[in-house]
Amino acid sequence: MVGDPTDDILGTAARLFSELGVNGTTMSRLAADVGLKQSSLYYYFSSRDEVVLALVHRANVVPLELVERVIAGPGTVPEQLYRFVQGDVEALCALPFDINEVHRIAARDREKFGDYWADRRRLERRLAGLIRRGVAEGSVREVDPRFTALTIMSNDEGVQNWYRLGSAKHPGRVARSLAQLTVAGLLPDAGRMAEIAARVEAIDKGTSPR
Secondary structure: OOOOOHHHHHHHHHHHHHHHOOOOOOHHHHHHHHOOOHHHHHHHOOOHHHHHHHHHHHHHHHHHHHHHHHHHOOOOHHHHHHHHHHHHHHHHHHOOOOHHHHHHHHHHOOOOOHHHHHHHHHHHHHHHHHHHHHHHHOOOOOOOHHHHHHHHHHHHHHHHHHHOOOOOOOHHHHHHHHHHHHHHOOOOOHHHHHHHHHHHHHHHHOOOOO
16 A cells, blocks of 8 residues: 555455444454554554544534534524535434444543533534524524524434435435424424525525525
């Protein structure tokens, strides 16, 4: 193998985590599948947890960039929440590993996975701030912003759990369904859900919503 094999290692690890689970993937199996000696693999990653950390960091970048892009973009707070949930669920369904298994591993050593938890707190704060703004302006009903943010994150990740069991539904359809359920539950008037969904579709297509 020529050059830095980091991307190959992480790509292979993601595949093995999908097939065997994180706990079922050993460093010796990872090295063999990448085509490295195990001693060479340890030069790049000293443990399986370090591999998990690197993969999770890449995965965490997606919702963090998404929430910033959504907040900076067009639309009302409910429309922005819809766009976040939709994008987050699609990204989670595309992950080659079980994010819930990663949570369990990260919970065992919060110091080692400190950056992971910091990323999650940052995402939670940004979502809570968005919800708080919606409550203040009256576009979102009276809810606890932090609890609601955590619930949204948990619901998105829970969908990935059953999707990975072999759902035949397209990720986009799954994402839209959860976005509608989430936002409808936060609206003072759930009857506006169809209007919001149409406006989000127009925003995503780059057309002017009516």
